[in-house]
Amino acid sequence: MADRTVLITGGTGGLGGAVTAAFVAAGWRTVATVRKDPPDGSDAIYIAADLTDTVAVDAAVATAASDPAAPLRAVVNLVGGYASTGLVHQTPIEDFERMLALNLRPTYLVTQAALPYLVDAGGGAVVCVSSRAAVSPFPGAAGYITAKAAVLAFANAVAVEYKAKGVRCNTVLPSVIDTPTNRASQPDADTSRWVRPEEIATVIRFFAGEESAPASGAAIPVYGRA
Numbered sequence: 001m002a003d004r005t006v007l008i009t010g011g012t013g014g015l016g017g018a019v020t021a022a023f024v025a026a027g028w029r030t031v032a033t034v035r036k037d038p039p040d041g042s043d044a045i046y047i048a049a050d051l052t053d054t055v056a057v058d059a060a061v062a063t064a065a066s067d068p069a070a071p072l073r074a075v076v077n078l079v080g081g082y083a084s085t086g087l088v089h090q091t092p093i094e095d096f097e098r099m100l101a102l103n104l105r106p107t108y109l110v111t112q113a114a115l116p117y118l119v120d121a122g123g124g125a126v127v128c129v130s131s132r133a134a135v136s137p138f139p140g141a142a143g144y145i146t147a148k149a150a151v152l153a154f155a156n157a158v159a160v161e162y163k164a165k166g167v168r169c170n171t172v173l174p175s176v177i178d179t180p181t182n183r184a185s186q187p188d189a190d191t192s193r194w195v196r197p198e199e200i201a202t203v204i205r206f207f208a209g210e211e212s213a214p215a216s217g218a219a220i221p222v223y224g225r226a
Contacts, residue, residue: 014179018197099143123166159217195224
């Protein structure tokens with residue numbers, strides 16, 4: 001029987017499937033959110049939820065924390081997305097704000113809702129996903145870059161505010177992830193340099209577990225060979 005629970009947002013995405021499988025294999029009670037139509041035939045518990053909605057977020061987190069024998073001890077924030085919107089003077093404010101809503105709002109709401117449960121359980125870990133672009137920007141995606149930098153800043157704020165309560169917060173910064181979507185959008189790229197989802201999943205699982213207990217407020221590059 002699992003004695004601890006992890007909540008993973010975006011549990012069936014290009015990265016989410018690998019992360020969910022890694023926690024299931026490690027023996028965690030694994031609760032993962034999806035946008036709709038939870039998959040069948042998995043050892044994870046899937047919840048369909050709109051993570052931009054506070055009521056839906058509160059319900060999903062409460063479900064993850066509902067097993068007294070396996071208290072919520074980790075949250076993994078994967079939900080996000082990319083859009084190339086042009087140079088800043090070409091980017092409508094609506095497109096800029098859409099990137100913030102997609103990448104920052106779910107991370108904030110889920111973490112906010114989960115923190116009281118983590119504190120009550122005696123501590124735990126939050127792992128957020130930013131991007132290499134947050135610390136090494138490139139032209140044409142100011143909204144995405146700003147949103148991922150905000151995720152990193154938010155995670156650092158959580159690490160400082162909850163350190164005394166035993167809650168750690170660390171961030172992984174992937175480069176291009178080797179997913180079918182990215183391969184389709186970049187057919188001429190050298191994918192051997194990209195980082196595989198399973199590689200990132202191993203890092204995330206480590207930072208969710210007790211093995212990484214001394215670390216909080218870290219920004220971990222997971223760039224593969226890029």
